[in-house]
Structure formats: structure tokens, C-alpha cells
Amino acid sequence: MGLLNRDRPIGTVNFHLLPKLFMDVETTGTGFEDGGEICEVGLVKVDPRNLEVLGELDLKFEVTNPLGKSEAELSFNGYNGFTFADWVDALPAEEAVRRLNDFAVNCVPWAYNASFEFWWLDRYFQRGGVKWKGDYHWHCLMSVASEALKPDFLAGRITSLSLSSIGAFLGLGEESKPHRGLNGARYEHQVYQILDQRMTF
Numbered sequence: 001m002g003l004l005n006r007d008r009p010i011g012t013v014n015f016h017l018l019p020k021l022f023m024d025v026e027t028t029g030t031g032f033e034d035g036g037e038i039c040e041v042g043l044v045k046v047d048p049r050n051l052e053v054l055g056e057l058d059l060k061f062e063v064t065n066p067l068g069k070s071e072a073e074l075s076f077n078g079y080n081g082f083t084f085a086d087w088v089d090a091l092p093a094e095e096a097v098r099r100l101n102d103f104a105v106n107c108v109p110w111a112y113n114a115s116f117e118f119w120w121l122d123r124y125f126q127r128g129g130v131k132w133k134g135d136y137h138w139h140c141l142m143s144v145a146s147e148a149l150k151p152d153f154l155a156g157r158i159t160s161l162s163l164s165s166i167g168a169f170l171g172l173g174e175e176s177k178p179h180r181g182l183n184g185a186r187y188e189h190q191v192y193q194i195l196d197q198r199m200t201f
Helices: 093-103 114-128 141-148 150-154 163-169 181-198
Strands: 020-027 038-046 053-060 108-111
Touching (some): 020 181, 038 093, 038 181, 053 093, 114 141, 141 163, 163 181
Parallel strands (some): 020 108
Antiparallel strands (some): 020 038, 038 053
16 A cells, blocks of 8 residues: 555556646654654645646644644744644544545646655555555656756756745745645645746756
């Protein structure tokens, strides 16, 4: 089980014809060893032909806080003040994974730092014995941006690969605050829309 478990043979479906699924995973730590957990996943599904939004999903995962950290410590990953009060309606991890998986059916996953999203979600899927229903081609928007904007990096017009820096260079306003998973996924989609017009490789 996990994100790599796919029944469909490689090459039987053109993944360019499948909906794109932009996602942003937020966590309360750097890994399980320091008590980290997924606290939220934002998802934006778009049409691969015109990049119009087909649907959105904002999932709050229950935070069990196994090491008894303070709310401030759990806010390390860019949240503007994580509080348990805000997470009172969060879903148990198993239910959140199920809803995510149902939303992702036959979608191609995209994330700004895809290795991060994959690492976290794969562990949750494996722990729950869940088979991924989305496509197995995981796309990294950071990698696409670094290639599409290579001349600008080489010329020093861009000095950081952070999503906010790329968005600012492309003329987007700042990401909506407070930082949340769905806001991040929406911002990724906006960045991709602009990059899609610039890519020639």
C-alpha cells in the first residue's frame, strides 16, 4: 500500500489528459521522530486543457501532539499561530486520508516541493493500508520553475527558489494570509498558469 501502489500498467493512459491536482501539505514538525504530524492538506483540481478549477478541498487532520508540544512549537511551519481551538473540527487522520484519496481519483499530483508532500502522505497511506487512487506520476513545481526560469536565475533576476519568490517575480501578489494548505495550493496553481505560458522545453 501507499502512493506507489498502482494497478494500472505504465504507459496505458496519457497523464497529460488527466486532471492536475495541486496540493500543499502542512505539518507540525520535520518528521515523526520529533512528533511531527500532518495538520492540513489543501487541494485544487484543475482541467488539464484550460487549467480552470474543477474543485477544491481543504482537509484539517487531527493533531494528537504525541510529545506534548506547545501551540507555538506546533506553529513552526509557517502557520500564523496554530491553536487547538482552530482544529476542534479536524478529522481523524484515517478519515482525512480517505477523503483526500477519493478527491484525487485519476488526478496527476503536483506540489511545489513534491518530495516533501510525497514523503508525508506516503507514510500516512502506508500506515492506514490505503492504496493511492491518483496517478503515480508526481510532479514538482519547483523543478519546473527552475528550468522554465533558468535565464532569469542565471542573470540574477531571481535569487531564491521559494514559492513566494517565484510568485513575486511572476507578478503575483503575496499569498493570502494566514498561510493555510488551501491558500498554498491555490498559489501553486496561479504560478503554474503563468509558467505554462513560458515553457518551451
